[in-house]
Amino acid sequence: MSLNNxxxxxxxxxxxxxxxxxxxxxxxxxNQLGHVSxxxxxxxxxxxxxxxxxxxxxxxxxxxxxxxxxxxxxxxIAQKWQGKDTLQDWYFFSIGVGAVYVLFExxxxxxxxxxxxxxxxxxxxxxxxxAASLVVYALPRIKRKYAL
Numbered sequence: 001m002s003l004n005n006x007x008x009x010x011x012x013x014x015x016x017x018x019x020x021x022x023x024x025x026x027x028x029x030x031n032q033l034g035h036v037s038x039x040x041x042x043x044x045x046x047x048x049x050x051x052x053x054x055x056x057x058x059x060x061x062x063x064x065x066x067x068x069x070x071x072x073x074x075x076x077i078a079q080k081w082q083g084k085d086t087l088q089d090w091y092f093f094s095i096g097v098g099a100v101y102v103l104f105e106x107x108x109x110x111x112x113x114x115x116x117x118x119x120x121x122x123x124x125x126x127x128x129x130x131a132a133s134l135v136v137y138a139l140p141r142i143k144r145k146y147a148l
Contacts, residue, residue, distance in 0.1 A: 020085040025141035029134050032092040036130060039096025043067055047100060055111055060101035068094045088137065095133065099126045 021028030046067065050058040072090045102122040108115040142148065
């Protein structure tokens, strides 16, 4: 099997084989951290591309809502509606998107540069939200795995 065929097979399995990791807390948390990372990277790419194309950062609220809505549509189209699993994947993706738009704010604009400031409160909020969400996500899986 060629590398292209292996990559294609991996992509098909990734996008069409949903798994909610019902009794696998570690694997489930890694999966959700992957959704956070994916949202974060896509939002950063969109923000940087927007800046290059239009000379300013996108309106954070509109960009975030568009990305989150687009990902929810992708989840439903690619994996069909899986109920709670779909909502959890979308929620963690949305945290990653929100992190880009909450953590940084423009403080000065001087083409071709823009100066960003890290919002320390936003940083703590995002990390706290990720940690609390992962705990809430993992607890039922830990109970199922260890019959607690």
